[in-house]
Amino acid sequence: TTIGKDLTQRTRQLEDYIVDPRSFICVDSLLDSLIALTYDSEGLKKTKNFDTFFSKFNGPTRDIRERRINFDDFEPIKIIGRGAFGTVDLVRRKTSGQVYAMKTLSKFEMLKRSDSAFFWEERNIMAFSNSDWIVKLHYAFQDAKNLYMIMDYMPGGDLITLLERYEISESSARFYCAEVVLALDAIHNLGYIHRDIKPDNMLLDARGHLKLADFGTCVKMDKDGLVRSDTAVGTPDYISPEILKSQSTIGVYGREVDWWSVGVFLYEMLLGETPFYAESLVGTYHKIMNHRENLAFPEEIPLSTEARSLICAFLTDRSIRLASVPIVPSLASDEDTTNFNEIENTDGSPEETFSVSKTFVGNQLSFIGFSFSNEQQPFLDRRSMSTFNNLNNS
């Protein structure tokens, strides 16, 4: 607690909250709050308190809106995707000329269907993952009508389109499957389960490498790596049996549900259709629930034994599914070294060192510039940065 701390320290702590983009009281959150309040009190001019607030803040919040990054900073080029609550458009930033993908989500649609919480995971994953396997969020902003996410444009398009247009060889399937595995591992290591892994959510960049996009179905795992959820999520064809079961009872499942979907994706790349495809939704659900009997490989399509066995390793019961890491070290403490072999100590043997020299030899010169610290540098805090720069410029 801050009790007893002097005001300077308490002010410093407050500053740290306000400048941290992850904090709920960061500058952007505070500005959002004022603007949201002004929007929401517009209709209440009859009430004195709201009328006073609105007339005081309407001007300043308009100034804030004009100065923050906003919709008018981008020039729309073309719609490139559509989802339940909005579209994705290719846009170009007017000042820099840089192209981006802009996702627009309708606040009205979300409130109408009381479904206005799913986008937080998507925003936080794309904003903070710092992973080459995850589409990056450059800006998020909003107005009275919509949420906007400015993300990397992925000119290679999604893999569902690629599968429709090209025949995928086993070596190509191995490449895309390997990149999906690395991308999924990145999501899991962030503590999320994706729950809707499918080729529609896999996009290719200008170099042909894959990134995951569309994280609206992601959910944080608890400390045991599990999720308790009753809502069925994901697209029927790729959905795992345990999520299907969670529709009737409160399901408890882990990251293995995503590895099931990788099996469906691998099957689809190599066999041209999803393994449990049926004309109706119920038909697909039924085939998935009875996957042991329904998983079949068309005789006429050549498939290597390795590919077949890998698909079967994913499309199997969660208890034996290829999912978890084979060996998790059991450690007694943070200094447990039992997984290293003993190395004999060479203490005592005299080692070669520099002799003190009468002339300037410059032994140390080639090591200048090596020292580094990845941690926050406490002594170079924000305020003294200006003196630091003045020193540089003087």
Ligand SMILES: CN(C)[C@H]1CCc2nc(NC(=O)c3cccc([C@H]4CCCN4C(=O)Nc4cccc(C#N)c4)c3)sc2C1
């Ligand atoms: C039921 N509840 C709980 C929620 C479950 C999760 C959920 N997700 C939604 N999502 C949407 O409403 C939505 C809107 C636009 C595009 C897209 C995707 C689907 C089509 C393409 N797309 C997408 O995100 N594309 C994308 C993303 C990033 C970069 C690029 C590029 N280039 C393209 C999704 S609505 C909703 C309801």
